[in-house]
Amino acid sequence: MAFCPNCGREVSPEAISCPNCGHPLRQTVLKPELREKIxxxxxxxxxxxxxxGGLIAYFVLKDRNGKTATNMLIFGIVWTFVGFVLSIAIAAFIFGLFGMFGA
Ligand SMILES: [Zn+2]
Structure with missing residues (x-):
């Protein structure tokens, strides 16, 4: 049996809050935010x-290390834009080259 840390009344171990005073019981057993090495x-x-990939990494790792998971998601999104701009630049360069030869 568990006891309410607020009023000392006996409470069910599964109780989310004390039925007597309403003191939240689950909050005290919640683990602090994990910072597992990824x-x-x-x-x-x-x-x-x-x-x-950023989205996959985020959903797999967010429970192990929320900060790193978020960074991977941000990197994935930023990398998408960088890749997009780069491929347009490369395409423009190649087409420009062909245009030069064609002229
Ligand atoms: Zn209580």
């Missing part, structure tokens, strides 16, 4: 799959 290999996911 392998650097996870960064390959957003690197190769852009925003899709």
């Amino acid at each position: 392998s650097a290999a996870w960064w390959l996911l957003p690197f190769f799959l852009a925003w899709i």
